[in-house]
Amino acid sequence: MNKISEIGSTFFAYLRRPDLYPELRRKIWKNIFNRSSGLRGKEDAEKWCASQAISEEEFIENILKITFVPFEKLFPQEFEMALQAQAKSPVKMGGAGALSVIYYINEFTDSKESIETGVAYGWSSFAALASLVSRNGTLYSSDMPYILQNNSSDFVGxxxxEDYRHNWDLFRYADKESLPKIFAKADAFDVVHYDSDKTYDGRMWAYDLLWNKLRNRGVFMSDDVGDNAAFKDFCEKNSHQPYIIKFDGKYAGVIIKE
Ligand SMILES: C[S@@+](CC[C@H](N)C(=O)[O-])C[C@H]1O[C@@H](n2cnc3c(N)ncnc32)[C@H](O)[C@@H]1O
Structure with a gap:
């Protein structure tokens, strides 16, 4: 599909979904007036991340004080089945992040309620739920429908x-619509994992909101914090002391709420 026909198909796919009209309005506005939001401050953010980055293992062993065993070694059978499920999916989506970090921040907080934005195949959801199910906790997730793909809702997550799904509550809207619906069901969380709208403005809107819903001693995590300066600015503005974790050539930011 060339760029023009992709834009046309996306537009008409949105028109068929009245529940997504608010997101369509925001996308049109962003594409006309705010195109730089994705990469704003990227150079500074990358330097800032590189100057303090630690590995997954260092974070888990030295900061969380938990013995590090990689997530895929803790759950080898489930992991193998997950790889097979991903291979069978006809829909192409975003791949896995720092799964061990996600699992261990849920363990560290003894989380009963966690929230994540951005699901795709559900690797991060799998990692959070692997911890949450042992306490019968709940993961609340938000992800946009994949509007260009037929029946893709069957493949998100x-x-x-299968036996983790009772503990999973998925909201299929843009975050601006999903988050208020999630907050109507749960008002405070032990873990926040942000991995959806990566623009500067999208992050700044959601970071503030999600931070205020995080319990004390809760853990806030955001993926791809080197993409633009949103996470750096959020930390500096609020005097948060973050940990920056380098994984697969990208950076995740983590803050423990004191
Ligand atoms: C990188 S993927 C998530 C990967 C997942 N967290 C993992 O680690 O396995 C990003 C997801 O965010 C979703 N997304 C992007 N913008 C969004 C928005 N404004 N609201 C809700 N979901 C959004 C996309 O549909 C996509 O599935």
Whole structure:
């Protein structure tokens, strides 16, 4: 599909979904007036991340004080089945992040309620739920419908093991619509994992909101914090002391709420 026909198909796919009209309005506005939001301050953010980055293992062992065993070694059978489910999915989506970090921040907080934005195949959901199910906790997730793909809702979260799904509550809207619906069901969380709208403005809107819903001693995590300066600015503005974790050539930011 060339760029023009992709824009046309996306537009008409949105028109068929009245529940997504608010997101369509925001996308049109962003594409006309705010195109730089994705990469704003990227150079500074990357330097800032590189100057303090630690590995997954260092974070888990030295900061969380938990013995590090990689997530895929803790749950080898479930992990193998998840790889198979991903291979079978006809829909191409975003891949896995720092799964061990996600699992261990849920363990560290003894989380009963966690929230994540951005699901795709569901690797991060799988990692959070692997911890949450042991306490019968709940993961609340937000992800946009994949509007260009037919029946893609059957594939969002496809790698999540079947017996974890009772503990999973998925909201299929843009975050601006999903988050208020989630907050109507749960008002405070032990873990926040942000991995959806990566623009500067999208992050700044959601970071403030999600931070205020995080319990004391809760853990806030955001992926791809080197993409633009939103996470750096959020930390500096609020005097948060973050940990920056380098994983697969990208950076995740984590803050423990004191
Ligand atoms: C990188 S993927 C998530 C990967 C997942 N967290 C993992 O680690 O396995 C990003 C997801 O965010 C979703 N997304 C992007 N913008 C969004 C928005 N404004 N509201 C809700 N979801 C959004 C996309 O549909 C996509 O599935």
């Amino acid at each position: 496809c790698v999540i093991p």
